[in-house]
Amino acid sequence: MKRYEDPLALVDVTLFTIREGRLSLLLATRKNRDEPYFGALALPGGVIHTDEDENAQDAASRVVRTKLGFDPPYMEQLYTFSGRLRDPRRWSLSVAYYSLVPESVLEQTQVEGLEFVPADRIPDLPFDHNEIAAMAIRRLRSKSTYSSLLTFLLPSEFTIPELHAVYEQVTGSATNIAAFRKKVLDEDMIEATGERRKGGQHRAPDLYRRKGNGLQELKRTI
Structure with a gap:
């Protein structure tokens, strides 16, 4: 019987705040030398830990808590991105989330390697993170007109x-x-x-x- 390699299961988080009066996206420097795009700015994310994460939402919350140093006040599932070519390691899928955080919360984090970029000036990002960010911005703008x-x-x-x-x-x-x-x-x-x-x-x-x-x-x- 033919055996298939398990896909790489990930979560990625588009985290927004208002910084200097502008809607801004938080990016984090990739610090693991053993992973692709070491040293590049990207969306905070990580592999789902099947031994401790009850579901993808728990994995996304853990990523924010461990990599950014706080619990996100609001986070919602955005979309699932998948494919053979989105990650150079192997076939992968990422359950993407978007999160909103007051600037005052972000000012308390001591994590290094974070950078805020205006939502209308996002640089080229690795993987398909530009596509994820663009969808998150559209969702945020739309939902802002009919919710709190x-x-x-x-x-x-x-x-x-x-x-x-x-x-x-x-x-x-x-x-x-x-x-x-x-x-x-x-x-x-x-x-x-x-x-x-x-x-x-x-x-x-x-x-x-x-x-x-x-x-x-x-x-x-x-």
């Missing part, structure tokens, strides 16, 4: 102008802030904390937080 997804890019407390700025940056659309405020409040996706942002020369703006812990889908698009 973008609140995961902000700290636990934020102002409506800060949320509005993130929405415009991610979606690339200019929206009236008064209409935006009405929509997000009508959808009940955020709630007031009862506090105000301190500092500044003008009237301190009200602070809000995401309502609930998980993702909320909206009745109407923003």
